[in-house]
Amino acid sequence: MINKYIQKKLGEIKNDLELFDDDLDKYEYIIDLGKNLEPxxxxxxxxxxLVQGCTSKVWLVCEPKExxxxxxxxxxxxxxxxxxxxxxxxxxxxxxxxILKTNNDILEELNLAEIITPNRQSGVxxxxxxxxxxxxxxxxxxx
Amino acid sequence: xxxxxxEYFNNTRDVYLDNAATTQKPAPVLSIMTDYYTKYCANTxxxxxxxxxxxxSLYEQSRTFLKEFIHxxxxxxxxxxxxxxxxxxxxxxxxxxxxxxxxxxxxxxHHSNIVPWHMQGRTLHKGLEVVKCNENLxxxxxxxxxxxxxxxxxxxxxxxxxxxxxxxxxxxxIINLTHKYNAKILVDGAQSMAHLPLDMQKLDVDxxxxxxxxxxxxxxxxxxxxxxxxxxxxxxxxxxxxxxNDVSFKKSTxxxxxxxxxxxxxxxxxxxxxxxxxxxxxxxxYEKLHDYEKEIYVYLYKELSHVEGIEFYCDTKNSIxxxxxxxxxxxxEDIGILLDKQHVLARCGHHCAQPIMKxxxxxxxxxxxxxxxxxxYDINKFILALKKAIAILKK
Numbered sequence: 001m002i003n004k005y006i007q008k009k010l011g012e013i014k015n016d017l018e019l020f021d022d023d024l025d026k027y028e029y030i031i032d033l034g035k036n037l038e039p040x041x042x043x044x045x046x047x048x049x050l051v052q053g054c055t056s057k058v059w060l061v062c063e064p065k066e067x068x069x070x071x072x073x074x075x076x077x078x079x080x081x082x083x084x085x086x087x088x089x090x091x092x093x094x095x096x097x098x099i100l101k102t103n104n105d106i107l108e109e110l111n112l113a114e115i116i117t118p119n120r121q122s123g124v125x126x127x128x129x130x131x132x133x134x135x136x137x138x139x140x141x142x143x
Numbered sequence: 144x145x146x147x148x149x150e151y152f153n154n155t156r157d158v159y160l161d162n163a164a165t166t167q168k169p170a171p172v173l174s175i176m177t178d179y180y181t182k183y184c185a186n187t188x189x190x191x192x193x194x195x196x197x198x199x200s201l202y203e204q205s206r207t208f209l210k211e212f213i214h215x216x217x218x219x220x221x222x223x224x225x226x227x228x229x230x231x232x233x234x235x236x237x238x239x240x241x242x243x244x245x246x247x248x249x250x251x252x253h254h255s256n257i258v259p260w261h262m263q264g265r266t267l268h269k270g271l272e273v274v275k276c277n278e279n280l281x282x283x284x285x286x287x288x289x290x291x292x293x294x295x296x297x298x299x300x301x302x303x304x305x306x307x308x309x310x311x312x313x314x315x316x317i318i319n320l321t322h323k324y325n326a327k328i329l330v331d332g333a334q335s336m337a338h339l340p341l342d343m344q345k346l347d348v349d350x351x352x353x354x355x356x357x358x359x360x361x362x363x364x365x366x367x368x369x370x371x372x373x374x375x376x377x378x379x380x381x382x383x384x385x386x387x388n389d390v391s392f393k394k395s396t397x398x399x400x401x402x403x404x405x406x407x408x409x410x411x412x413x414x415x416x417x418x419x420x421x422x423x424x425x426x427x428x429y430e431k432l433h434d435y436e437k438e439i440y441v442y443l444y445k446e447l448s449h450v451e452g453i454e455f456y457c458d459t460k461n462s463i464x465x466x467x468x469x470x471x472x473x474x475x476e477d478i479g480i481l482l483d484k485q486h487v488l489a490r491c492g493h494h495c496a497q498p499i500m501k502x503x504x505x506x507x508x509x510x511x512x513x514x515x516x517x518x519x520y521d522i523n524k525f526i527l528a529l530k531k532a533i534a535i536l537k538k
Contacts, residue, residue: 023484024481024484024485024531024535027480027481027484027535028535028538031535031536031538055476055492056474056476056506057506076474076506077474077476077477078474078477078536079476079477079480079481080476080477
């Protein structure tokens with residue numbers, strides 16, 4: 001199931017990416033997206049916040065506000081930062097239940113196969129898994 | 144100059160600089176594999192019909208050719224495997240496991256020559272020792288001798304050429320020292336045969352493992368050279384069809400080497416392809432191949448040296464094939480993606496050699512690895528793409 005909010009966000013990102021005929025231009029855009037990530041506390045760049053399966057390092061933390069979850073992330077690679085920005089912008093500002101109900105293969109909608117190479121797909125799965133783990137933990141704590 | 148021999152280059156506009164990962168295959172390799180599957184596809188060493196006989200005959204010709212190619216003495220010293228990883232695991236299990244107290248490896252090993260030893264329960268300083276290297280990644284012969292002195296019952300397992308950095312180990316000195324202390328040695332030749340001629344007699348090595356796919360042959364094929372005097376001490380680590388002399392429910396008796404070590408149906412097309420790859424190299428000649436490749440390698444290093452922020456990890460004096468580097472303040476994975484998008488294929492990452500990356504305090508490198516079919520056009524295109532990638536990432 002894909003939440004309407006995510007569907008809308010996906011559509012926007014997809015449209016933006018489709019504007020580029022040239023792959024390098026598309027990647028420059030993705031790199032620029034990564035620059036929009038909120039500042040990430042250096043103290044949070046620790047082992048326990050590392051996402052498993054990524055070829056580059058990705059740190060992810062969750063900051064709940066009221067009933068919504070917000071994610072912050074960082075990476076040591078610029079292109080990955082852009083991809084991370086796309087993923088967390090899809091899932092931030094949702095409730096734990098909305099996140100847990102979201103189908104894991106929503107990123108296929110973005111047609112990112114060219115960008116998320118087979119080696120990187122395990123990193124994306126790792127990010128989604130970690131996001132859902134945060135959502136699950138939040139749901140359990142607030143039963 | 145040689146690209147026309149490789150169909151791959153007719154089908155792509157990519158610049159292929161990832162030869163340490165795998166090499167492209169010349170037309171005769173593909174032809175013999177297609178011929179095998181389309182004209183005389185049959186199992187070897189079993190049936191007696193014409194196709195089986197032809198396949199068996201070519202399979203054994205491949206063994207004899209490889210024996211001569213690497214100057215082994217006997218056909219039965221050549222065991223076909225599915226590659227270097229299987230070759231090392233085979234010797235680790237069949238010969239080394241319970242025979243040696245200590246295994247000595249170098250700092251530059253790839254995972255295939257580290258993990259099998261860990262799987263035997265050996266850990267650093269508890270059955271496993273690592274020879275130091277200096278800041279230029281040169282093998283520390285003094286430390287090596289100290290280790291041999293300290294560990295009386297040792298097996299040495301060392302790569303000939305580092306896959307990550309292209310550094311050539313001083314093999315003659317290493318083998319001489321090994322034998323001086325009555326130790327035995329396996330050399331991992333994954334990266335060697337695409338660049339250097341091999342002579343088992345001159346090297347006087349005990350075990351040497353080879354890769355087909357890194358030597359212009361098909362994937363899933365390789366070989367182990369076992370010096371004859373060690374054959375009787377090697378136990379097959381897998382058994383089954385075609386490795387037996389006689390089987391009853393009571394017991395099994397095995398054939399002699401090489402068949403006792405080649406249980407089950409082998410990668411017949413792969414072995415024949417490997418054979419053609421070696422014939423192809425022989426036809427060109429290592430001297431010609433080496434001279435040409437060296438010119439490209441030196442040119443690559445020179446051009447790279449002008450790139451702002453470049454950080455090499457060793458000089459090219461004792462290196463071949465691969466060049467590893469980083470660009471200051473730029474992640475190598477980012478470079479890899481942007482090179483790929485400009486149709487330049489290189490490998491960025493830890494190159495299955497995480498321990499040396501950790502020692503150098505880096506996550507990985509950008510590795511450019513050439514073969515004799517690469518030319519200055521490839522290098523120029525790579526340098527342009529690299530500079531563009533850096534410009535994008537530093538914007």
